[in-house]
Amino acid sequence: MNKTVIFLLDGEVIEGSPGKTILEAAEDAGKYIPRLCAYKGLAPHGSCRVCTVLVNGRPQASCIQPIADGIVVESESAEVRELRRGVIEMLFVEGNHFCMCCEKSGNCELQALAYRFGITAPRYPYLFPKREVDATHPYILLDRNRCIQCGRCVRASRDVDGKNVFQFGGRGAGKRIAVNAAGGLGKTDAAVIDQAIEVCPVGAILRKRVGFRVPVGKRKFDHQPIGSDIEGKAGPTAV
Amino acid sequence: MNANQGSKRIVIEPVTRVEGHGKVTIQLDEQHRVTQARLHIVEFRGFERFIQGRPFWEVPVLVQRLCGICPVSHHLAAAKAVDRLVGADELTPTATKLRLLMHHGQFLQSHALHFFHLCSPDLLFGFDSDVAQRNVIGVAGRYPELAKQGVLLRKFGQEIIQATAGKKIHGTGAIPGGVNKNLSPAERDLFLGQMDQILGWSRSALGLAREYTLDNLERLAPFGSFDSNHLSIVRSDGAYGIYDGLLRARDAAGKLIFDQVDNQEYDRYIAEEVRSWSYMKFPFIRSIGPELGWYRVGPLARVNNCDFFDTPEAERERQGFMELTQGKPNNLTMAYHWARMIEMLHSAEKIQELLHDSDLQGEDLVVEGERREEAVGIIEAPRGTLFHHYRINENDQITMANLIVSTTSNNEAMNQAVRKVAEDTLDGVPEVTEGMLNGIEVAIRAYDPCLSCATHALGQMPLRVELVDMDGNVVDSLQKG
Numbered sequence: 001m002n003k004t005v006i007f008l009l010d011g012e013v014i015e016g017s018p019g020k021t022i023l024e025a026a027e028d029a030g031k032y033i034p035r036l037c038a039y040k041g042l043a044p045h046g047s048c049r050v051c052t053v054l055v056n057g058r059p060q061a062s063c064i065q066p067i068a069d070g071i072v073v074e075s076e077s078a079e080v081r082e083l084r085r086g087v088i089e090m091l092f093v094e095g096n097h098f099c100m101c102c103e104k105s106g107n108c109e110l111q112a113l114a115y116r117f118g119i120t121a122p123r124y125p126y127l128f129p130k131r132e133v134d135a136t137h138p139y140i141l142l143d144r145n146r147c148i149q150c151g152r153c154v155r156a157s158r159d160v161d162g163k164n165v166f167q168f169g170g171r172g173a174g175k176r177i178a179v180n181a182a183g184g185l186g187k188t189d190a191a192v193i194d195q196a197i198e199v200c201p202v203g204a205i206l207r208k209r210v211g212f213r214v215p216v217g218k219r220k221f222d223h224q225p226i227g228s229d230i231e232g233k234a235g236p237t238a239v
Numbered sequence: 240m241n242a243n244q245g246s247k248r249i250v251i252e253p254v255t256r257v258e259g260h261g262k263v264t265i266q267l268d269e270q271h272r273v274t275q276a277r278l279h280i281v282e283f284r285g286f287e288r289f290i291q292g293r294p295f296w297e298v299p300v301l302v303q304r305l306c307g308i309c310p311v312s313h314h315l316a317a318a319k320a321v322d323r324l325v326g327a328d329e330l331t332p333t334a335t336k337l338r339l340l341m342h343h344g345q346f347l348q349s350h351a352l353h354f355f356h357l358c359s360p361d362l363l364f365g366f367d368s369d370v371a372q373r374n375v376i377g378v379a380g381r382y383p384e385l386a387k388q389g390v391l392l393r394k395f396g397q398e399i400i401q402a403t404a405g406k407k408i409h410g411t412g413a414i415p416g417g418v419n420k421n422l423s424p425a426e427r428d429l430f431l432g433q434m435d436q437i438l439g440w441s442r443s444a445l446g447l448a449r450e451y452t453l454d455n456l457e458r459l460a461p462f463g464s465f466d467s468n469h470l471s472i473v474r475s476d477g478a479y480g481i482y483d484g485l486l487r488a489r490d491a492a493g494k495l496i497f498d499q500v501d502n503q504e505y506d507r508y509i510a511e512e513v514r515s516w517s518y519m520k521f522p523f524i525r526s527i528g529p530e531l532g533w534y535r536v537g538p539l540a541r542v543n544n545c546d547f548f549d550t551p552e553a554e555r556e557r558q559g560f561m562e563l564t565q566g567k568p569n570n571l572t573m574a575y576h577w578a579r580m581i582e583m584l585h586s587a588e589k590i591q592e593l594l595h596d597s598d599l600q601g602e603d604l605v606v607e608g609e610r611r612e613e614a615v616g617i618i619e620a621p622r623g624t625l626f627h628h629y630r631i632n633e634n635d636q637i638t639m640a641n642l643i644v645s646t647t648s649n650n651e652a653m654n655q656a657v658r659k660v661a662e663d664t665l666d667g668v669p670e671v672t673e674g675m676l677n678g679i680e681v682a683i684r685a686y687d688p689c690l691s692c693a694t695h696a697l698g699q700m701p702l703r704v705e706l707v708d709m710d711g712n713v714v715d716s717l718q719k720g
């Protein structure tokens with residue numbers, strides 16, 4: 001029953017428990033696979049595709065793909081890194097991400113991934129979409145300019161907070177994060193302590209009036225690249 | 240330079256060794272007389288419009304992107320305004336002194352940059368010297384020790400900024416109601432160890448500016464000079480102040496126009512005029528009107544306006560400076576350099592004084608009070624008085640922003656200087672040389688303009704393109720906005 005699943009990750013033999021995803025099993029082995037929509041404790045979503053790996057040569061989102069005996073997974077090959085890099089660049093051009101004056105800078109997972117991948121400028125043209133800021137809540141700011149539509153807030157609000165404050169609205173390129181009140185976030189039962197507020201990887205959902213209270217040098221990714229905590233479990237890994 | 244038969248139009252574009260982009264146009268008639276001389280600002284920024292809708296606590300970090308030379312000025316002016324929005328009327332001693340240290344660090348680096356990198360080639364080699372040598376590389380070749388001092392003075396100032404704001408450029412240190420860090424003993428000791436050298440270099444730079452002005456007084460006194468009003472903040476005790484103070488304006492003879500004006504009431508005393516040919520507005524003192532109410536800001540105005548410096552060496556130097564004009568305001572454009580170097584020495588003295596203050600290691604960083612929806616923050620930037628005025632809605636979003644940037648206040652003064660030098664050196668001269676045109680730039684440079692900071696025309700960006708034939712007739716035109 002407790003049979004161990006054995007597979008190859010970048011040529012290395014990895015053992016994992018049945019039912020685990022590739023991303024989870026890799027993490028247990030001290031291997032970091034970049035991700036944005038995936039978040040520990042939330043149901044996997046498979047939407048951002050940053051965690052794409054090649055499974056027996058086919059691209060798969062590792063956050064939703066269970067491990068299986070004998071599969072051959074490529075995560076750090078040049079081809080996979082290039083795929084991920086393209087996805088990250090698209091996320092930047094699809095929103096309005098101005099890191100230089102964003103209070104999430106230094107704590108932002110999207111920015112941290114760009115640093116990890118050495119992205120200095122995206123190869124695609126900026127779309128500069130018109131996005132709305134919802135500042136109606138007295139303690140929470142929703143800035144859709146920076147939303148990457150990872151759905152973490154949707155899942156956290158529904159599954160952890162039990163509130164359904166956030167949901168997606170619209171279709172295709174017009175898809176946006178929406179709130180379940182016509183009068184904006186201030187008319188919902190969102191609270192500043194909700195997990196939905198905590199899990200946002202970018203500066204889209206923020207606690208108001210916190211701003212830049214954490215000085216440069218003490219922010220999450222000021223000294224360690226994103227993923228270092230996972231890689232650290234298996235000893236120091238050069239990035 | 241482009242010329243028609245008869246009348247002639249000279250264009251200096253871009254104006255060099257200043258921050259940002261601008262151009263000068265000089266119109267000459269058939270007898271080579273100057274009929275018009277103007278400094279045009281050709282950039283457009285739009286910060287006042289695009290920060291609308293942003294949360295107010297973001298503003299001190301956002302608006303400092305106006306500039307890469309003295310972002311601390313915008314950072315602190317905006318922070319002072321947002322302090323009032325959160326009801327923080329009096330910050331903790333640690334927060335106030337940290338910000339003051341940051342600001343003096345900026346004065347030191349900005350003034351050093353201007354004096355050594357941008358202006359010293361004119362002063363050391365002459366306005367009409369070989370253009371290939373008249374630059375900072377030329378200075379480094381001929382006066383290597385001086386160039387090194389300029390670079391290291393600037394480095395020291397930048398490192399003070401990094402220690403207080405988190406980064407050398409575009410930091411985050413000032414937050415609504417205070418600061419986000421203090422100064423560690425290790426950082427303090429690192430700076431204290433360099434103070435003797437920094438003070439020594441500041442003294443010698445001041446000596447150079449002073450001696451240059453006095454040795455060349457006969458030539459410099461009329462150069463681009465004119466009478467004007469002078470505006471700055473001064474502390475409530477009349478002392479020179481750059482971070483906190485009340486507005487004071489004097490006329491050219493030294494008579495007070497207004498004094499001890501509360502920052503929040505600035506718009507009852509200052510108004511702005513828009514002219515069709517420049518993206519930069521023209522501020523003026525309301526009680527005098529737009530024609531004669533323009534004023535100068537910056538080092539010259541500050542030294543003219545204050546009653547005293549609260550550091551011994553700068554005060555002694557101020558007294559020497561004022562002796563030249565028998566205690567009346569000094570209206571010499573080229574005296575800006577001397578005044579600027581007095582300020583740099585004062586900043587070095589204040590940095591030393593602050594580093595010995597244990598409040599910088601305090602832990603009490605932020606205060607809050609009763610929220611407001613409108614606030615003004617005024618400080619002295621290296622280039623002059625800087626006004627930030629914001630209104631917010633009930634959701635904490637900016638609904639109105641008005642920025643009167645130092646260089647904007649000096650707009651009319653720089654135009655006066657350009658006109659004066661053009662008339663004095665080009666009028667009736669058949670052959671205009673590069674050195675003569677550099678003289679016009681020398682006068683502009685004395686104001687240390689930051690043209691990129693100063694362009695804040697409201698509304699749509701108007702753009703008009705004209706196609707002009709050889710005789711100056713407009714053949715076609717296109718207008719946008």
